[in-house]
Amino acid sequence: MKKYDVIVAGGGVAGVAAALAARRQGKSVLLLEKSMMLGGLATLGLINLFVPMCNGRGKRIIYGMVSEFIELATKYGWKVVPKEWGNGEPEKPTNVRYSVRYSPYIFALALTEQVVKEGIDLYFDTIASSPVMDGNYCKGIIVENKSGRQFFEGRVIIDTTGDANILFRAGVPTIQGKNYFTYIAKAIDIEHCKKAIESNRIEKAIYNVSGGNANLYGKNHPEGMEYYTGTTAESVSNFIIRNQLELLRKIKNDAKESREIVTLPGMAQFRTTRCIKGDYILEETDFYKHFDDSVCAINDFERPDYLLEVPYRTMIRKGFDNLITAGRSVSGKGYAWDCLRVIPPAILTGQAAGLAAVQAIDTKKAIYEINITELQEKLKKQGVMIHFDDSLIPENAKPAEKNLCI
Numbered sequence: 001m002k003k004y005d006v007i008v009a010g011g012g013v014a015g016v017a018a019a020l021a022a023r024r025q026g027k028s029v030l031l032l033e034k035s036m037m038l039g040g041l042a043t044l045g046l047i048n049l050f051v052p053m054c055n056g057r058g059k060r061i062i063y064g065m066v067s068e069f070i071e072l073a074t075k076y077g078w079k080v081v082p083k084e085w086g087n088g089e090p091e092k093p094t095n096v097r098y099s100v101r102y103s104p105y106i107f108a109l110a111l112t113e114q115v116v117k118e119g120i121d122l123y124f125d126t127i128a129s130s131p132v133m134d135g136n137y138c139k140g141i142i143v144e145n146k147s148g149r150q151f152f153e154g155r156v157i158i159d160t161t162g163d164a165n166i167l168f169r170a171g172v173p174t175i176q177g178k179n180y181f182t183y184i185a186k187a188i189d190i191e192h193c194k195k196a197i198e199s200n201r202i203e204k205a206i207y208n209v210s211g212g213n214a215n216l217y218g219k220n221h222p223e224g225m226e227y228y229t230g231t232t233a234e235s236v237s238n239f240i241i242r243n244q245l246e247l248l249r250k251i252k253n254d255a256k257e258s259r260e261i262v263t264l265p266g267m268a269q270f271r272t273t274r275c276i277k278g279d280y281i282l283e284e285t286d287f288y289k290h291f292d293d294s295v296c297a298i299n300d301f302e303r304p305d306y307l308l309e310v311p312y313r314t315m316i317r318k319g320f321d322n323l324i325t326a327g328r329s330v331s332g333k334g335y336a337w338d339c340l341r342v343i344p345p346a347i348l349t350g351q352a353a354g355l356a357a358v359q360a361i362d363t364k365k366a367i368y369e370i371n372i373t374e375l376q377e378k379l380k381k382q383g384v385m386i387h388f389d390d391s392l393i394p395e396n397a398k399p400a401e402k403n404l405c406i
């Protein structure tokens, strides 16, 4: 169809960040999204919370493009931010953590506005189907959409499908995750509407209803039920069917004139489907470690103090010259993968992937050969913390205290 500098497969938060980062360096960018809205799990999947972006002592860790995405998520809609963090920075040290809740669909609209405004070619309802490989080099992507089957040439391909679909099909080794029984939908009822009116806060009219309600550690996963891979047609379909039937079972006997489900999740709420086996795999033993090739520092969203750096090598695999991933398919294991995949880090790895793609094109190098110091300098200029300060490490820090995931 056309040749692009950068093709981004998957328009979740990581994909949008990657597309914007590359476009802002003057590159032509094609963004492919199989659904009808941008944002992925953070919009269509109804996960509308930027998890804590600080160390739990009042020190913010995550900036960069995340600040801009928070602004996009909240500029046309409501937001819920702890009062200590009203301006994005606390006035004095606090153990209240910095998180931001927002309207998912308003965020999706703002993302479309931004992507279009910046001149990114955006294809909705388009599945990035297969990479076309010529040895180590990916010539482009075959897509499927209303026009049929099309081929787009690209100089660098960024896989932000959330499942490493493209890199997997290109032959990059991957790690299979497992997923528990989870399904969160949004509902309103008369009681919640009254609360919204009393407080003049529209978000109070809406509440969560669930099918499966397992948490990220597997608590509440039904005994005897298999785990879901999320990487086969059967696994995805079984997950959705069972969850929808479970939600229906729970609400069947409600007073049906006084409540309504306003939306079901538009994509399967899988946390960890498949990530690449990159040149480095981030693990729980890596908390508090510095990496020379770090592209961002991130924090544990549950436990205060715990910090990680994300090596560039988690996003690439040597031997695949122009393929890179970002978001929840970046290479990680166990709880380290959980810390990597959530919304704020997904945006930061997206930002890094977009800039790395541009650097590879400009210097005519393979994506795994680019100069990391240069990449870090660009990220720093864009507000990203590359290395955390050692003064933030507690004296009794224990990196691999326990395996948090079952």
Ligand SMILES: Cc1cc2nc3c(=O)[nH]c(=O)nc-3n(C[C@H](O)[C@H](O)[C@H](O)COP(=O)(O)OP(=O)(O)OC[C@H]3O[C@@H](n4cnc5c(N)ncnc54)[C@H](O)[C@@H]3O)c2cc1C
Pocket: 009, 010, 011, 012, 013, 014, 015, 032, 033, 034, 035, 037, 038, 039, 040, 041, 042, 047, 048, 049, 050, 051, 126, 127, 128, 129, 160, 161, 162, 163, 165, 182, 267, 268, 269, 270, 271, 326, 327, 328, 329, 341, 342, 343, 344, 346
């Ligand atoms: C139940 C649950 C609760 C969570 N809670 C939180 C939370 O409270 N806070 C938080 O920060 N994070 C939370 N997360 C994690 C977070 O939502 C995601 O990890 C993050 O949004 C991932 O972003 P992403 O861009 O990497 O991937 P995704 O959001 O998965 O985006 C991938 C995008 O690619 C598209 N796509 C996929 N395949 C193709 C293809 N072949 N062609 C074209 N398009 C394709 C998809 O439609 C989607 O838009 C939660 C996740 C789950 C499942």
